[in-house]
Amino acid sequence: MSEAMYEVSLVVNGVPRSATVPARRLLSDFLRHDLELTGTHVGCEHGVCGACTVLVDGRPIRSCLQFAVTVDGAEVTTVEGCTRADGELGHVQQAFRDCHGLQCGFCTPGFVTTITAYLEENPAPTEDEAREAIVGNLCRCTGYQNIVASVLRAAELRAEEVNR
Amino acid sequence: MTTRSFGEPIARLEDPRLLKGEGRFLDDIGHRALAAAFVRSPHAHARIVDIDVTDAVGVDGLVAVYTHDDLDGRAGEALPVLIPHETLTHGRTGFALAKDEVNHVGEPIVMVVATDRYLAEDACARIRVEYDFLPPVVGIEAARDAGLLVHDDVPGNVSAHMVQSRGDVEAALAAAPNVLDLDLDIERSASTPLEGKGVHARWDADDASLRVYTSTQASTSVRAALAARLELPLDRVEVIAPDVGGGFGVKIVHPWPEEVLVPWAAIRLGREVKWTEDRREHFVGAAHERGQLQHVRVGFDDEGRLLGLDVTVWHDNGAYTPYGIIVPIITTTQLLGPYKPDAYRAEFFSLYTNTVPVTPYRGAGRPQGCFAMERTMDAIAAHLGLDRTVVRERNFIRPDEMPYDQGLIFQDGRPLVYDSGDYPATLEKLKKLVGWEEFAAFRDEARAAGRRVGIGIACYVEGTGVGPYEGGWVKVETDGSVVAATGLTTQGQGHKTAFAQVVASELGVPVDRVAVTTGDTRRFGYAVGTFASRAAVMSGNALAAAARKVRDKALRIAGEALEADPRDLEIVDGVVRVIGSPGGAPGASIPLATVAVLANPLRYAFDREAERATQFGGPVDFSKPPVAEGESPGLEDTGFYSPPRSTFANGMHAAIVETDPETAEITILRYCVVHDCGTLINPRIVEGQIHGGVAQGVGGALYERMVYDGAGQLLNASFMDFLMPYSTEVPVIETDHLETPSPLNPLGIKGAGEAGVIPGSAVLASAISDAEGFAITRMPISPSDLFSLRLARESR
Numbered sequence: 001m002s003e004a005m006y007e008v009s010l011v012v013n014g015v016p017r018s019a020t021v022p023a024r025r026l027l028s029d030f031l032r033h034d035l036e037l038t039g040t041h042v043g044c045e046h047g048v049c050g051a052c053t054v055l056v057d058g059r060p061i062r063s064c065l066q067f068a069v070t071v072d073g074a075e076v077t078t079v080e081g082c083t084r085a086d087g088e089l090g091h092v093q094q095a096f097r098d099c100h101g102l103q104c105g106f107c108t109p110g111f112v113t114t115i116t117a118y119l120e121e122n123p124a125p126t127e128d129e130a131r132e133a134i135v136g137n138l139c140r141c142t143g144y145q146n147i148v149a150s151v152l153r154a155a156e157l158r159a160e161e162v163n164r
Numbered sequence: 165m166t167t168r169s170f171g172e173p174i175a176r177l178e179d180p181r182l183l184k185g186e187g188r189f190l191d192d193i194g195h196r197a198l199a200a201a202f203v204r205s206p207h208a209h210a211r212i213v214d215i216d217v218t219d220a221v222g223v224d225g226l227v228a229v230y231t232h233d234d235l236d237g238r239a240g241e242a243l244p245v246l247i248p249h250e251t252l253t254h255g256r257t258g259f260a261l262a263k264d265e266v267n268h269v270g271e272p273i274v275m276v277v278a279t280d281r282y283l284a285e286d287a288c289a290r291i292r293v294e295y296d297f298l299p300p301v302v303g304i305e306a307a308r309d310a311g312l313l314v315h316d317d318v319p320g321n322v323s324a325h326m327v328q329s330r331g332d333v334e335a336a337l338a339a340a341p342n343v344l345d346l347d348l349d350i351e352r353s354a355s356t357p358l359e360g361k362g363v364h365a366r367w368d369a370d371d372a373s374l375r376v377y378t379s380t381q382a383s384t385s386v387r388a389a390l391a392a393r394l395e396l397p398l399d400r401v402e403v404i405a406p407d408v409g410g411g412f413g414v415k416i417v418h419p420w421p422e423e424v425l426v427p428w429a430a431i432r433l434g435r436e437v438k439w440t441e442d443r444r445e446h447f448v449g450a451a452h453e454r455g456q457l458q459h460v461r462v463g464f465d466d467e468g469r470l471l472g473l474d475v476t477v478w479h480d481n482g483a484y485t486p487y488g489i490i491v492p493i494i495t496t497t498q499l500l501g502p503y504k505p506d507a508y509r510a511e512f513f514s515l516y517t518n519t520v521p522v523t524p525y526r527g528a529g530r531p532q533g534c535f536a537m538e539r540t541m542d543a544i545a546a547h548l549g550l551d552r553t554v555v556r557e558r559n560f561i562r563p564d565e566m567p568y569d570q571g572l573i574f575q576d577g578r579p580l581v582y583d584s585g586d587y588p589a590t591l592e593k594l595k596k597l598v599g600w601e602e603f604a605a606f607r608d609e610a611r612a613a614g615r616r617v618g619i620g621i622a623c624y625v626e627g628t629g630v631g632p633y634e635g636g637w638v639k640v641e642t643d644g645s646v647v648a649a650t651g652l653t654t655q656g657q658g659h660k661t662a663f664a665q666v667v668a669s670e671l672g673v674p675v676d677r678v679a680v681t682t683g684d685t686r687r688f689g690y691a692v693g694t695f696a697s698r699a700a701v702m703s704g705n706a707l708a709a710a711a712r713k714v715r716d717k718a719l720r721i722a723g724e725a726l727e728a729d730p731r732d733l734e735i736v737d738g739v740v741r742v743i744g745s746p747g748g749a750p751g752a753s754i755p756l757a758t759v760a761v762l763a764n765p766l767r768y769a770f771d772r773e774a775e776r777a778t779q780f781g782g783p784v785d786f787s788k789p790p791v792a793e794g795e796s797p798g799l800e801d802t803g804f805y806s807p808p809r810s811t812f813a814n815g816m817h818a819a820i821v822e823t824d825p826e827t828a829e830i831t832i833l834r835y836c837v838v839h840d841c842g843t844l845i846n847p848r849i850v851e852g853q854i855h856g857g858v859a860q861g862v863g864g865a866l867y868e869r870m871v872y873d874g875a876g877q878l879l880n881a882s883f884m885d886f887l888m889p890y891s892t893e894v895p896v897i898e899t900d901h902l903e904t905p906s907p908l909n910p911l912g913i914k915g916a917g918e919a920g921v922i923p924g925s926a927v928l929a930s931a932i933s934d935a936e937g938f939a940i941t942r943m944p945i946s947p948s949d950l951f952s953l954r955l956a957r958e959s960r
Binding site: 002003022024025032033036037038039040041042043044045046048049051078079080083089093096097098100102103104105106107108109112131132134135136137138139140141142143144145146147148 | 175176178179180182183184185186187188189191192195224280282356357358359407408409410412442443655656657658848849851852855856857858859860882883884888890891892894896897920
């Protein structure tokens, strides 16, 4: 009783990638185990914790709630793609380092992608808005205070980059 | 000046790789491994009559199906009771795969191995287990009533009964002018790290060796346990904790069933095998904590001074006792906090229920003890009409009474002796930070506006840095970089940074030249583990000891090379030089890299650096052997730290809450922390630990509970229903520090990991009680709970 297999092709972090998988392969598993991009983490498998958040055509989605076949042809950005072109930390990543916005680092990739997309919509959030921006992601280590600070710091760094 | 990053809030060295998605957590390893999945009991209490795997056999990709009958040798034995205790007269543990009986929902019964996890779960779904149902024991009252038993051979469901006392409590209570009784209740919560457990094992048949990666807080002990269970020589087993996505206590327990089974199957199959716990499995297949009923009887004078304190605790230990009775021991000893009742007696009953086993979760029994003590303090203040801080102040152990012997035996089997702390100073700082004296005006203002606000306070003392020991190894490489290792593990505490700061400062090198490895038995084989706020105290001091030895050796070798007295030398930015001489002066300095080369006399020159250490490479004193007697080659050494007893950190929290008069919604307006963990290695990391602890304290006080129904089903076993706080539920945390260094260890450190969580329920209960005008005695408290309490009072 072999399963039907489908070729799924995505552009991941600017690179065309494809793999042949069954219809039920979750996008999170496809990225992590078929493409071996393990930066995207899975914390709950039911769309609540946000650790698996990736950007599909620029919009944040829970990759544990999507089948890979349903996003065939899409452009996907994972945490690995949130670095600068030279491989150094991108503005959101750098902000987390500056503000001690991570401890164990397991939930962090989902925050980085979420905040990256958020700052595209709202480049200069207030502190309250920064707190709201991350309300779909769970972190068990930090108590969020330094993540809120990271959102504000990332907005600053992003503005510096944009204005440069 | 010597390079000194110790004490500085530097950015973490581990962050770049974690931020770029280059971390290697358990499930990031072994893409080609076979996948394991488990059939777990859907019933809380049942006998297994039959297991029928026939339908699973045809599943695509199926490799193996195992039940308890397949577990040969010691793999099939009951799992260990890790911390035996003479009062744990009826310790019970499960098996790696259930044998005949299941005692909680989630207990593993069948292990399936397949080519991927999807297929392994397909096979699990086709396995039929036939049960004979037994009535479950759910809840502490049911366990205490003992109308039904969890284990047939455990009378009264009591695993342990323990009494500790100091002084004559009965006489003290009889003579006390005031006596109060309190009944208190704390529900279950759990560590719930974002990454669950997970195990990956690889058997090398050619080498007859086993390598296991596991998301653990105790890799050396997992190694020893596996060697024993799998009947392998210890030196054929390596255990590595890779990046670990949070622990908070649950990963200190070992070996978990899966930690035995995955390596066992890898050996049997000769293939890599991996299991990654999913969220539901973690809720029902790992461990919980906190659940206790408490009775306090307290006698006090008219000034509010504690004369006699008599506490009884009924502790829910779940279905098994794999971690012994550490949690209730800590509750009943740490309950005393910064206070000194004339007489104290604590008794606990540790009780079996047909629920997930209870093992330490950050705080490990302290939050419950703090809740009991601090609710009592508030009750005394209310009874006497005194300010709550005044009652506390009157009962504080004074700084000049340190070291203070509480006259009890602590969780490490050693006397409960506080080493240091200045509780009055801590309280003063807290009152200032929160504006204790100004609150009355704020309350009046709020009241006039139809708002209901309250302020609360809670104090705690935390025994940290328990033994028996930790070790550290430090080596200067021939390029001048420094590698260091310690055996205990890391789950987000920033050890690679904090320990690098310790080593760099002792050695005199830039901190970014130090690379620290933790939790890898290949690098350091002797360790205990990361729990009880002990890592900085234990491994910090061990690595400092190792680094000092390396420094002494470097100065000795450099002294010979520079023809100088080692006592006249210092190491600055990785260069050994005559004290005070400017860097680079000829003949007055030598790079640590060169010292490392000279420290290892060579026969063979594999590169230019090595050439200098060969037998013809430079001037040699032929009267001495190349390696002096008592010396060893290489610029490296090992150090250990073993404390005489725990060192006691302390802190005090204050919270201001608002409760909605209509909806009973509870909002935290302010949350203030004053904390004393002795000398700080990295204030930024310590503050992060406090923030995270407070978030868990808030979660445990207002949101998190494990909702079991009467059948023993956990109704909220998902993040949808178990309310872990998001960013909008955690208040802004205002912190201040006090540093009273520990006299017990050379660095003066006390632990900080658990501090933030300990007074959470106590301080919020205090604040809500203040807002509402009646005592809150049961936590966590939801708006519905508060609403019901109001109704009950109105109808009285």
